[in-house]
Amino acid sequence: xxxxxxxxxxxxxxxxxxxTLIVFLAVRLAPGxxxxxxxxxxxxxxxxxxDLERFRSEHLLDRPLLVQYLHFLGPFDLSPRGQRWFGGxxxxxxxxxLALDLGTEFRRPHVHIAQELGRxxxxxxxxxxxxxxxxxxxxxxxxxxxxxxRGHKRERxxxxxLFTLHSIPGFWLALLLVLGFGxxxxxxxxxxxxxxxxxxELSGWEWTLDLVRHSILPVLALALGSLAYLARxxxxxxxxxxxxxxxxxxxxxxxxxxxxxxxHALRNAxxxxxTLAVMILPALVGGSVIVETIFGIPGMGRYAYEALxxxxxxxxxxxxxxxxxxxxxxxxxxxVCYAWADPRIRHG
Amino acid sequence: xxxxxRVIGSWRERPGLWAALALVCALHALGAAAPLVAxxxxxxxxxxxxxxxxALEQLxxxxxxxxxxxxxxxxxxxxxxxxxxxxxALGWPALALLVAxxxxxxxxxxxxIPAGEWKRELxxxxxxxxxxxxxxxxxxxxEPWRPPTWLASSKIDEQGRYEQRAVPSSGGLELPASRVExxxxxxARNAPLRHALGTDAQGRxxxxxxxxxxxxxxxxxxxxxxxxxxxxxxxGGLAGWRGGRADVLVSRxxxxxxxxxxxxxxxxxxxxxxxxxAAVWTIALVLGLSGWTGVARLLRAxxxxxxxxxxxxxxxxxxxSELRIVIRHALPNALAPLIVATSFFAGTAMLVESAISYxxxxxxxxxxxxxxxxxxxxxxxWMVIFPGLVLALAVVAWNxxxxxxxxxxxxxxxxxxx
Numbered sequence: 001x002x003x004x005x006x007x008x009x010x011x012x013x014x015x016x017x018x019x020t021l022i023v024f025l026a027v028r029l030a031p032g033x034x035x036x037x038x039x040x041x042x043x044x045x046x047x048x049x050x051d052l053e054r055f056r057s058e059h060l061l062d063r064p065l066l067v068q069y070l071h072f073l074g075p076f077d078l079s080p081r082g083q084r085w086f087g088g089x090x091x092x093x094x095x096x097x098l099a100l101d102l103g104t105e106f107r108r109p110h111v112h113i114a115q116e117l118g119r120x121x122x123x124x125x126x127x128x129x130x131x132x133x134x135x136x137x138x139x140x141x142x143x144x145x146x147x148x149x150r151g152h153k154r155e156r157x158x159x160x161x162l163f164t165l166h167s168i169p170g171f172w173l174a175l176l177l178v179l180g181f182g183x184x185x186x187x188x189x190x191x192x193x194x195x196x197x198x199x200x201e202l203s204g205w206e207w208t209l210d211l212v213r214h215s216i217l218p219v220l221a222l223a224l225g226s227l228a229y230l231a232r233x234x235x236x237x238x239x240x241x242x243x244x245x246x247x248x249x250x251x252x253x254x255x256x257x258x259x260x261x262x263x264h265a266l267r268n269a270x271x272x273x274x275t276l277a278v279m280i281l282p283a284l285v286g287g288s289v290i291v292e293t294i295f296g297i298p299g300m301g302r303y304a305y306e307a308l309x310x311x312x313x314x315x316x317x318x319x320x321x322x323x324x325x326x327x328x329x330x331x332x333x334x335x336v337c338y339a340w341a342d343p344r345i346r347h348g
Numbered sequence: 349x350x351x352x353x354r355v356i357g358s359w360r361e362r363p364g365l366w367a368a369l370a371l372v373c374a375l376h377a378l379g380a381a382a383p384l385v386a387x388x389x390x391x392x393x394x395x396x397x398x399x400x401x402x403a404l405e406q407l408x409x410x411x412x413x414x415x416x417x418x419x420x421x422x423x424x425x426x427x428x429x430x431x432x433x434x435x436x437a438l439g440w441p442a443l444a445l446l447v448a449x450x451x452x453x454x455x456x457x458x459x460x461i462p463a464g465e466w467k468r469e470l471x472x473x474x475x476x477x478x479x480x481x482x483x484x485x486x487x488x489x490x491e492p493w494r495p496p497t498w499l500a501s502s503k504i505d506e507q508g509r510y511e512q513r514a515v516p517s518s519g520g521l522e523l524p525a526s527r528v529e530x531x532x533x534x535x536a537r538n539a540p541l542r543h544a545l546g547t548d549a550q551g552r553x554x555x556x557x558x559x560x561x562x563x564x565x566x567x568x569x570x571x572x573x574x575x576x577x578x579x580x581x582x583x584g585g586l587a588g589w590r591g592g593r594a595d596v597l598v599s600r601x602x603x604x605x606x607x608x609x610x611x612x613x614x615x616x617x618x619x620x621x622x623x624x625x626a627a628v629w630t631i632a633l634v635l636g637l638s639g640w641t642g643v644a645r646l647l648r649a650x651x652x653x654x655x656x657x658x659x660x661x662x663x664x665x666x667x668x669s670e671l672r673i674v675i676r677h678a679l680p681n682a683l684a685p686l687i688v689a690t691s692f693f694a695g696t697a698m699l700v701e702s703a704i705s706y707x708x709x710x711x712x713x714x715x716x717x718x719x720x721x722x723x724x725x726x727x728x729x730w731m732v733i734f735p736g737l738v739l740a741l742a743v744v745a746w747n748x749x750x751x752x753x754x755x756x757x758x759x760x761x762x763x764x765x766x
Contacts, residue, residue: 015604026616163751167743169699171706172722172736178727289614290703294726305707308614320612327607 004339008332017073020097020317024069027313034106034311035061038161043186059106059313072317075099102318107310113318117300124292127215128284133223136277138226143234146267147242159235165228171290174221178294190214192296208270212295217293222287233276234269241269245294271341278327278334285323352428355684357756359429370425371745376570377422379563380414383407385558388483389466390533393475402466403478410459412451416444416552431539463487477533480553482543484560485714488551490526491543496730498540504528532591546730554721554734561716562738568632568701568717569746575636575692580643581679581686587644588651589674602641613638613700614709631704635697643689649684657681676745684757688750695746702739 037053039136058063060071060079070079072098082088082095095101100115142158149155165173182191190196199207241247242265250264251257288301302321306314359366384391389402407415420440427436463486482488495502503511508527528537535542545554587598616634654660655678663673702719704710711717717723718739725731 011600015600015607018604019607023612026612163747164740164744167695167747168740169702169706169719169736169743171703171719172732172739175722175726175732178726179732184727184729277729286703290707293707305614324607328603331603331606 005104005336008335012328012332015328016321016325019328020321021069023067023317023324024072027316028065029066032311034059034313043321061188065158071096073097074101097321103258103314105307106312106314107263113315117318117322120298120300120303123297124288124301127222127291127297127299128288130215130219130289131226132277132280132284134219135223135227135230136279139230140234140266140270140273143231144238144261144269146231147235147238150239162228162231165224166232170221170225170287171294173224174217174291174294177217177221189217191217194297218291218297218348221291221294222284222312225287226283229283230273230276230280234273237272238265238269241265244268271338274337278330281327281330285327350586352683355687355753355757356428360424362752362756365749365756366425366429368745368752369428372749373424375562375745376566377418378559378707379566380418380421382559382563383411383415386476386480386482386484387478388464388481388555389461390475390477392472393466393470393473395473404462405455405459406461409448409452411622413444413448416447417441420444420656448484463547464531467533470532475533480556480559481535482531482553482556484552484557484716486552488529488547489554490528491547491551492549493725493728494543494547495728496544496546497538497542498544502543502546503538545734546719546728548724548731554730557716557721558718558735558738561718561721561735562742564628564711564715564717565698565701565719565739566742567628568635569694569698569742571629571632572635572639572697572701575633576639576643576693576697577686577690579636580640580689581647583640584644584647584675585651585679585720588648589655589670589678591652591655596716598644602644605638605641608638614704614707616668617704617709625706627715631701631710632697635700639693639697640695643686646685646689647682649677650685653680654681684753688754688757691746691750695743695750698739698743698746 035052042222063071063078067078070076075094075098076083076086077088077092077095078086079092079095080088081091083093084090087298095103102117105111105113106118142162146155146158146162178191179185181187181189190213195212196210196214199210201209242261244265245274247260247265250260255264285301288299289305290301291297292299293305294300304316304319306312307319325346356369357365378385383403387403389406391401391403393400393402404412404415417440454745463483489506490508494504497740501510501512505511506527530537543553543555545558547553548557583598583601587595613634616638618630660673660677663677668676701710701717705717705719706723708720708723710720718735721735722732
């Protein structure tokens with residue numbers, strides 16, 4: 001186990017650096033100049049040539065790409081007011097990813113990206129977590145049920161529904177939910193933001209109720225696609241488990257059917273689902289961009305997307321680095337779980 | 349050819365698979381034939397000087413070739429089922445290419461005519477129009493945001509006002525009513541099929557835009573699937589056959605690609621995507637570059653198994669070169685999972701492309717894709733529902749094909765019914 005873990009951990013850093021490098025290059029190659037984006041400094045009107053010059057040198061945009069990347073990576077600050085070893089004034093010696101400092105936004109220089117990301121994550125993470133838990137809570141029983149009842153009339157209906165749900169675009173589903181339940185349709189649920197106007201004056205549980213009412217549609221929109229995917233996968237691995245010999249053995253021992261299905265088949269069928277839990281993580285991050293755009297929620301996805309439109313390099317790099325890091329860790333976790341459960345992988 | 353035949357089986361054994369195949373082919377044929385399905389230029393017109401074919405005259409070289417391929421795509425399930433399929437399968441595209449080249453030589457390059465120009469110039473000459481007589485970028489300034497014309501709420505009176513409501517639903521502002529302009533070849537003002545799917549902000553016919561948008565979306569799906577297939581076969585083959593260091597590197601690369609969320613695809617499209625119709629191909633390339641992992645993983649697993657198979661050992665014992673063993677012996681046996689993964693990926697690529705276009709980073713006007721059409725009018729039900737339905741139909745078709753292929757090629761599932 002130790003050797004396997006060490007081998008995997010050794011690959012973590014190169015993978016992470018590879019991702020940050022690719023993102024870095026893609027961001028720089030995208031057309032558009034962050035210094036020229038409208039509204040990067042609303043107080044001063046149109047920026048003068050000197051302002052642009054200052055902006056570029058402050059963010060090292062006039063330096064070679066390699067220097068820019070090393071500055072982003074850290075731990076040394078290579079800007080004019082950075083580390084003394086590299087010709088800076090020594091005011092701000094450490095910066096970059098390796099110094100765990102994400103810097104400030106391009107657009108609003110007084111906003112620290114790490115703090116802003118924390119604020120945005122506090123919105124996105126609970127939504128994604130709710131969506132993930134909801135998807136799992138429905139998908140596992142549903143998948144197991146349809147494997148056990150394979151071929152029945154009702155199961156075929158469910159299979160068709162799941163297949164369709166899996167095939168339709170997420171943003172379309174979200175828009176249909178808005179059209180159907182929002183003001184233009186049944187008018188049952190609010191479709192904009194996470195709080196009503198004036199929600200801060202509500203009492204504790206009224207405020208919570210307001211929040212819950214606002215989150216139902218976004219969570220549904222996030223969860224439904226993953227739910228269909230998960231349920232179909234659980235059904236597949238459950239079918240495989242039910243055909244194994246240990247299930248026949250358990251049955252011939254005279255164990256009740258419930259025990260055979262829950263203890264013997266389902267437990268083994270859930271093992272591949274560990275990796276799936278990880279695979280839907282990038283999907284949830286990607287989905288949050290769309291869902292937050294449609295429902296007007298100020299979360300991380302929306303933040304990253306706005307930064308992309310504004311060419312705020314610092315924010316794009318920080319967000320992609322963070323999500324890549326989390327995904328890599330989750331992949332590692334899944335593989336380690338797998339290896340722990342299956343000796344063939346450990347020693348392979 | 350024989351291997352492919354085995355992978356898709358015969359239609360008697362697996363009707364569902366063939367239905368899915370027919371649906372996929374029909375959709376793509378419709379996309380390829382879009383200039384004859386929805387066009388503001390007449391297909392044929394009889395001027396005093398002689399006959400003209402405006403819809404064909406304004407096609408570019410590549411579009412002519414694709415148009416000639418349309419019947420071939422539509423008939424693909426037929427030729428796959430018949431005995432003389434190999435000759436037609438290869439012969440028709442070659443013939444189409446030849447015809448397109450001759451066409452280019454004899455008729456010269458395409459004529460560019462602004463949208464709607466033909467209808468005005470037509471005068472009283474006899475003409476034959478496409479089933480949807482509107483172009484994708486032909487505007488109808490008197491009919492912005494018109495609901496589908498078979499709805500009672502879309503009826504417009506003589507003065508250009510909606511009969512049922514005083515205020516057209518355009519952001520709450522009352523537009524100065526103007527009489528609806530019915531041009532040559534168009535259905536009457538209140539004909540149920542005038543704008544069967546409604547219109548957008550500039551009064552462009554949504555049906556025509558859905559047809560042309562579907563053409564772009566389907567192209568992205570198919571092209572990126574082919575890129576993924578080629579790249580995945582190369583890298584997955586290398587990893588599975590060579591093993592060792594190549595395997596480790598490819599596996600890490602797969603992991604790396606998995607870490608890129610949708611947002612990153614948007615970013616990449618933004619950074620490499622040129623304008624105009626070339627953007628379709630850059631988007632397809634980007635999606636293919638991020639989608640090869642599925643194919644590579646499956647092929648790798650399959651080759652790891654086949655590497656030790658007895659027929660491979662026998663081929664090696666006969667002294668065949670490694671390349672020959674891989675191409676002639678191992679790959680044909682791993683064909684089924686490759687095709688299954690490619691089919692699923694084509695559906696996924698269409699979903700990702702639509703999400704990118706919905707976010708506004710995909711194709712630019714006047715080119716459009718199904719996701720971009722939804723973006724154009726999220727507050728109007730018809731602008732959301734119809735493009736989304738067509739998109740869903742296409743993705744369902746690809747996924748259904750993948751599913752049927754997988755079930756057919758999995759001996760444990762064969763005959764059991766899914």
